[in-house]
Amino acid sequence: MKALLNLLALICLLSGLFSNPLSAAESNRKPNFIVIFCDNLGYGDIEPFGSTVNRTPCLNRMAREGRKFTHFCVTAGVCTPSRASIMTGCYSQRVGMHWNPRDGQVLRPISPYGLNPEEVTVAEVLKQKGYKTGMIGKWHLGDQPPFLPTKQGFDYFYGIPYSDDMTQAVGQRLGDRLDGKNWPPLPVMLNDTVIRAGVDRNLLTKDYTEKAVEFIEQNKDEPFFLYFPQAMPGSTSKPFASDAFRGKSKNGPWGDSIEELDWSTGELLDKLVELGIDDDTLVIWTSDNGSPMARDMNSTERGTNKPLHGRGYTTSEGAFRVPTIMWWPGRVPADTVCTELATTMDLLPTFADLAGAKVPTDRIIDGHDIQSLIFGKEGEKSPYDAFYYYAMDQLQAVRKGPWKLFVPLKEFSRHPHFKKGEGSQPLLFNVVTDISCEHNVADQHPEIVKELQALAEKGRADLGDTNRPGANQRKAAHIENPVPPTLKTTSTK
Incomplete structure (x- = not known):
């Protein structure tokens, strides 16, 4: 009997010797990061945040398996400044992307302005540690060559350089204003090159999703960062959706587009599980600002920020507080809610620490490392004094x-x-x-x-x-x- 116990003990010891290095190797793998950034989607537009008109089963699953943030804020009620903050970890006023005399509060086609290449983006921070960086979707931080994603830390860019409503037809109506007469057909770009002039906007969500899945498959064996700013619901009064979703929701075009965004999210989560890298990947789903809402604010036809106050494009809670879900199986506590204030500026310092990278020390970074909030550490409070x-x-x-x-x-x-x-x-x-x-x-x-x-x-x-x-x-x-x-x-x- 004693010999048998000694043999079992030896087997356990040997098992530990062989398994521990593997566990260590797994634990040392740098996490992947995916940020899904919808456009103009409101606080009350998805089921986990109270919608009763838009069906979002994939986001329901994501919330059930992850963590909702009910006081997660962007830094502006409109596109360009909000996107500048998620890239730089700074208020847009800090980096000069809040306004300019040519465009006003958001960049227009052929603007001479853009995110300064001297700024350090979250993509550049992660590239320090060997990350493959991809951006698929709507950029809106400058359409000129020095400002494009490939000059701001991204290895790969596929998408449109500005909003889906900034079409050639809109430009023609503007005429000389904002140089509208020179606006080109809405371009799809691959890296620095326009590959399609004129876009079927009904296919944008489907197209982007297919490219995002390809990026994940191609980079499954190395740490990657995928920034996925969706075009929808977007800035038009009637958003776009593919045939599989158009006319299928209970909430008109706005609902169609949201239900396709939900499908898109499910495609990415399912791919991570299929590839066996779901427990190595933090996925964050949110919006760049609240919805504009219809003239009748009880209507949901242009989205809703209720129960928050106010429309997008303002400084209301409905414009700045956005529906946010974070998902990382085994790390983010499932079916939980964070009620502390956090913001998009926090992603850069948080990702940096998780990846073992350095946050720039030669400039002010306004965001904070919010791992304790993401992982549900008991008693943790918002890092913001103001x-x-x-x-x-x-x-x-x-x-x-x-x-x-x-x-x-x-x-x-x-x-x-x-x-x-x-x-x-x-x-x-x-x-x-x-x-x-x-x-x-x-x-x-x-x-x-x-x-x-x-x-x-x-x-x-x-x-x-x-x-x-x-x-x-x-x-x-x-x-x-x-x-x-x-x-x-x-x-x-």
Whole structure:
């Protein structure tokens, strides 16, 4: 009997010797990262966040197997500045992508402006550690050669350089305004080259999904980063969808496009499982800003941000707080919810630490490492002492903890709460207990108003305000003589 026990002990010891190195090798594998970034999709547009009209079974699964973030914010209510933040880990005001005199708040075709190549993107951070980096979808950070994804850290780019509504037909209607008469047919680009002039937008989601699956298959044996900014639901009043989804939802074109986005997400998750790399991959699903919503805000035909207050394109909670799900089998706790404030700026420092890469130390990075929130560490709180809500160059609100203060303003171009002639008094909302921002409690909490006003002033000094440059702002890039991206102009580069 003793000899048998000794033999079993020896077998266990040998098993441990042979299995432990394998486990160590597996644990040392750098994680893959996939970021799915929808366009103009609202907080209440998917079932895990309350939709009763759009069917999203794949996102239901993702939430069931992953973690919902109910206070996850972007840094702008519109496309370009929001995308600048996810790439750089900074407020768009920090990197000069919040406004420019030619385009306003979002880049238009043939803009001389773009994300400065001197900025360090999340793709460049991960390339330090040997990651293959791919970007499939909508870029919108500059359509000129020095600003394209391949110049910003991506090994591979397939997609359109700006919004799906910036077509040649729209440009012709604009005429001389924004150089519209020179806008080209909506281009599909492969790396730096236009490969298709004029796009069937009904096929964009399907096309992008097929390319994303190919990228995953091709890079399954090495760490990869896939940035997947979808074109839909997009900026048109009637989004696009392929034949398999068009006309099939209960919510018109908006619902059709969302249900196809749901299918697309399922295709990626299923591929990760099929390849056996699901437990090596963190997938984050979110949106670049809230939906614009229809004139009748009880309608869902152009999306909904309810129960949050306000439309996209503003500084409302509905514009800045976006539906977010994180999924990493075995690492992200299943069927859980994070109610702490986190933002898209946090992805760069978080991915960097998980990959063993270095965050730039020669410049301010506004984001934080939020692994403790992602992995559900008990008692962890938001890393933000203050979070700022800007409309282009104007600071309109600041948040700390549950409190959001809309600062008094003398004038503004657009505001989610103030009408023309209003704005002289502060508005204070508890965005946790008053999710729809219906009750201004500034008079009941003067000490909180004072504290947040001081934080607002700190933000102005750092990031600027209307007619007031910030001390730590950096500039967007600018070139002379931009040219339309067409089959002819890119094929010779």
